[in-house]
Amino acid sequence: MMVPWLKEHFSNTVCRNGCSRCNSQATAIMTSVTSHQLPSCSCPTHSRSLNRTIPHPCARSASGHLSYLNIWLILCLFPRTCVSSPSKPNFLLILADDLGIGDVGCYGNDTIRTPNIDGLAKEGVRLNQHIAAAAVCTPSRAAFLTGRYPIRSGMASSTQQQVLFWNGCSGGLPPNETTFARILQQQGYSTALVGKWHMGVNCKTRRDHCHHPLNHGFDYFYGMPFTLLNECQGTDDPELAKSLQDKYWLYTQMITLAVFTLVIGKLANFFPVKWKIIICLAICGLLHFLSWFSSYGFTKYWNCILMRNHDITEQPMNLNRTAFNILKEAVTFIKRNKHRPFLLFVSLLHVHTPLTTTEKFQGRSRHGLYGDNVEEMDWMVGRLLNVIDKESLKNTTLIYFASDHGGSLEARRRNSQLGGWNGIYKGGKGMGGWEGGIRVPGIFKWSGVLPAGTVIDEPTSLMDIFPTVVHLAGGAVPQDRVIDGRTLLPLLRGSVRHSGHEFMFHYCGVFLHAVRWHQKDSGTVWKAHYATPVFQPEASGACFRRGICPCFGDGVTHHDPPLLFNLSQDPSEANPLSADTEPLFDTVMRRIRKAVEEHHKTLTPVPQQLSPYNNIWKPWLQPCCGTFPFCWCHEENNKADSIV
Numbered sequence: 003m004m005v006p007w008l009k010e011h012f013s014n015t016v017c018r019n020g021c022s023r024c025n026s027q028a029t030a031i032m033t034s035v036t037s038h039q040l041p042s043c044s045c046p047t048h049s050r051s052l053n054r055t056i057p058h059p060c061a062r063s064a065s066g067h068l069s070y071l072n073i074w075l076i077l078c079l080f081p082r083t084c085v086s087s088p089s090k091p092n093f094l095l096i097l098a099d100d101l102g103i104g105d106v107g108c109y110g111n112d113t114i115r116t117p118n119i120d121g122l123a124k125e126g127v128r129l130n131q132h133i134a135a136a137a138v139c140t141p142s143r144a145a146f147l148t149g150r151y152p153i154r155s156g157m158a159s160s161t162q163q164q165v166l167f168w169n170g171c172s173g174g175l176p177p178n179e180t181t182f183a184r185i186l187q188q189q190g191y192s193t194a195l196v197g198k199w200h201m202g203v204n205c206k207t208r209r210d211h212c213h214h215p216l217n218h219g220f221d222y223f224y225g226m227p228f229t230l231l232n233e234c235q236g237t238d239d240p241e242l243a244k245s246l247q248d249k250y251w252l253y254t255q256m257i258t259l260a261v262f263t264l265v266i267g268k269l270a271n272f273f274p275v276k277w278k279i280i281i282c283l284a285i286c287g288l289l290h291f292l293s294w295f296s297s298y299g300f301t302k303y304w305n306c307i308l309m310r311n312h313d314i315t316e317q318p319m320n321l322n323r324t325a326f327n328i329l330k331e332a333v334t335f336i337k338r339n340k341h342r343p344f345l346l347f348v349s350l351l352h353v354h355t356p357l358t359t360t361e362k363f364q365g366r367s368r369h370g371l372y373g374d375n376v377e378e379m380d381w382m383v384g385r386l387l388n389v390i391d392k393e394s395l396k397n398t399t400l401i402y403f404a405s406d407h408g409g410s411l412e413a414r415r416r417n418s419q420l421g422g423w424n425g426i427y428k429g430g431k432g433m434g435g436w437e438g439g440i441r442v443p444g445i446f447k448w449s450g451v452l453p454a455g456t457v458i459d460e461p462t463s464l465m466d467i468f469p470t471v472v473h474l475a476g477g478a479v480p481q482d483r484v485i486d487g488r489t490l491l492p493l494l495r496g497s498v499r500h501s502g503h504e505f506m507f508h509y510c511g512v513f514l515h516a517v518r519w520h521q522k523d524s525g526t527v528w529k530a531h532y533a534t535p536v537f538q539p540e541a542s543g544a545c546f547r548r549g550i551c552p553c554f555g556d557g558v559t560h561h562d563p564p565l566l567f568n569l570s571q572d573p574s575e576a577n578p579l580s581a582d583t584e585p586l587f588d589t590v591m592r593r594i595r596k597a598v599e600e601h602h603k604t605l606t607p608v609p610q611q612l613s614p615y616n617n618i619w620k621p622w623l624q625p626c627c628g629t630f631p632f633c634w635c636h637e638e639n640n641k642a643d644s645i646v
């Protein structure tokens with residue numbers, strides 16, 4: 003007789019995609035194993051090498067060509083497949099861009115319709131304290147993929163430029179970093195990234211693609227190597243370093259005016275200035291203009307591009323088709339890989355500005371273009387979930403939905419808000435310490451494995467996806483480096499009460515702005531802020547005059563003693579505690595200080611991927627589908643909407 007946990011183990015591991023007749027066989031295999039009193043071995047359902055050379059045991063035995071004994075022998079002759087992980091599901095990971103936690107129905111929004119995401123939470127597990135490792139795209143995504151604080155990989159910035167600015171810059175996710183996609187690829191998974199990357203392309207030459215997704219464990223890539231920007235649409239103010247561009251433009255005008263004044267003065271004999279000086283000044287002005295306008299003047303061509311694997315398909319991209327193309331590519335990938343283990347990371351371009359929304363969704367929500375864009379995103383999520391259901395992958399696919407960080411409060415056009423809402427939480431995108439910048443939606447669904455309708459308040463991190471996915475795939479996390487994520491499965495299944503996080507370190511660039519302490523014996527979550535951004539205007543709750551809050555310098559206020567909040571009682575961080583009001587103040591601060599000291603000891607110097615040199619446009623690194631600088635091309639893809 004088989005013990006219940008073994009039966010569950012085998013029904014999870016042996017039976018998967020489309021193997022409706024497999025339960026009895028799983029039992030038979032297990033009986034064979036237990037009768038020989040050998041260690042349990044899980045089915046190699048997700049070993050690519052096995053899939054290629056030996057058909058799935060379920061399929062073979064169904065056709066009657068292979069005995070159970072042979073199956074068992076096959077299983078245990080392949081040591082890599084004899085693991086004790088509970089199961090090896092497919093993974094569909096969906097990451098929204100700049101979506102606020104308050105924008106989703108199941109997190110309390112009742113004015114934007116997100117029925118598909120809400121349904122995901124209803125049938126799965128909703129995390130109430132799901133934390134991004136950074137409050138802007140590039141570092142948050144690097145941490146998500148590697149399970150490590152971005153400061154460890156050099157993906158955190160020490161300058162005002164907190165994210166990568168160009169496809170043609172040399173910074174990016176270092177080739178020696180290991181993504182979960184890389185480990186799953188080694189475990190036999192078919193891996194794909196569809197959507198946004200924003201973690202660099204090249205190091206030294208135009209086509210070395212050292213930072214490219216295909217060099218980081220993805221077998222397939224379709225999407226933007228960069229990120230959406232207003233420049234991609236061309237109808238709004240430029241978004242990329244607007245104040246810097248304004249400054250360069252002002253200098254150009256001043257030099258031009260000076261040259262004209264000197265020429266007129268010379269011709270009218272007002273100034274005894276030499277022609278040589280005037281010509282030198284004119285040349286300097288021209289060089290200055292060319293040096294900045296060659297990059298910022300053509301941002302749409304340099305940054306707004308789409309790629310399929312190593313090839314550029316659209317330069318510049320046609321935004322009107324992009325959402326459909328992304329959906330079509332994701333759906334096609336699922337269908338193409340439904341009979342083999344897959345990891346699909348759908349990194350949505352929604353809901354980042356410029357909020358390109360198809361006509362069908364325009365004017366539908368009560369929150370203008372932003373709300374329309376959120377509703378369109380929810381519809382896309384629904385289409386992906388439908389495909390999983392239709393292809394009978396529901397019970398064998400772990401689905402995850404999150405946002406890379408909080409909504410952007412500063413994204414506005416005149417009086418209309420173009421960024422997200424972070425609910426009751428203070429702050430937003432760009433604010434590495436305040437809760438609104440880093441607390442995001444986090445939902446898991448795995449039918450039959452995770453309890454439906456569960457809500458978990460424990461602190462969890464986007465970095466937890468790394469060890470969770472790796473363990474479920476039967477892989478092992480790298481032992482030669484610090485991994486900051488903690489595996490989530492026991493918490494999600496309800497077999498443990500607490501998450502693996504005692505402390506979380508909240509960075510803004512390379513600057514530690516806040517620390518969270520989950521005091522497990524009391525259940526209290528404390529948070530201490532060492533630095534907070536200076537809001538402009540004061541008390542506005544955001545940095546409207548700067549566009550995004552700075553992480554250092556006169557743009558932040560340092561706190562000594564730190565601002566301490568009891569997040570369990572005061573999640574909006576409205577009432578800072580002091581030694582007078584909180585008896586545990588000194589104890590908590592002492593414990594947090596010690597944790598910071600220990601954390602600092604684990605950091606090692608690494609090359610700075612976002613340094614000024616690594617984050618400037620370099621023409622020789624610019625991806626180009628023609629002969630540089632003549633870069634434009636368009637792949638015909640006009641049947642996209644009919645497919646989805």
Ligand SMILES: [Ca+2]
Nearest residue numbers: 099100139406
């Ligand atoms: Ca983002």
